[in-house]
Amino acid sequence: MLRYQIGIVAVELMLACTVSRAVEMPKVPDISAMSKGSVLDKVNKSLADQQIKDGQFEFKTGKAEFASGNTKRVSGLLKVISNYSKTLSAIPNLHVTAEGHTDADGTTEGNQKLSIARAQSVCGALKAKGMKMPCTPSGAGSAKPLVSPEKSAADKQKNRRVLVQMAK
Helix, strand or coil, rough: CHHHHHHHHHHHHHHHHCCCCCCCCCCCCCCCCCCHHHHHHHHHHHHHHHHHHHHCEECCCCCCCCCCCCCCHHHHHHHHHCHHHHHHHHHHCEEEEEEEEECCCHHHHHHHHHHHHHHHHHHHHHHCCCCCCCCEEEECCCCCCCCCCCCCHHHHHCEEEEEEECCC
């Protein structure tokens, strides 16, 4: 929809200009002109894309302790948040959410506790690397699997995740 609106504006500008003038359109739409919900959607899409690019946070089996290799994941998320910090500062009550998920191994209660503890670890890592925004951890345990039933170790790995997003 936004590209369509930009296209209409571009055509109108070209028609209004003489042939000797060049019209230079911005490559990226002005985020400050977008509604706050749209900005939040754009930031959350960027955070999701970054998490796909860097992969899921990895933890030691059955624990909330990071396995090695999560530094780039924390840095990637902080970079996205930093890129939007000026725009995000205009949104009141904004905070980061970290939602932990586990695979189906273990008890429902144990998975719930583990998912919250892992989300707390991610919030702690973001704060330790300089994030100023509040971070709210939550846990879904194994209640929201991406893959069900889990037939392989790869399926279980896909379900073990901490999703980082922005919320009001």
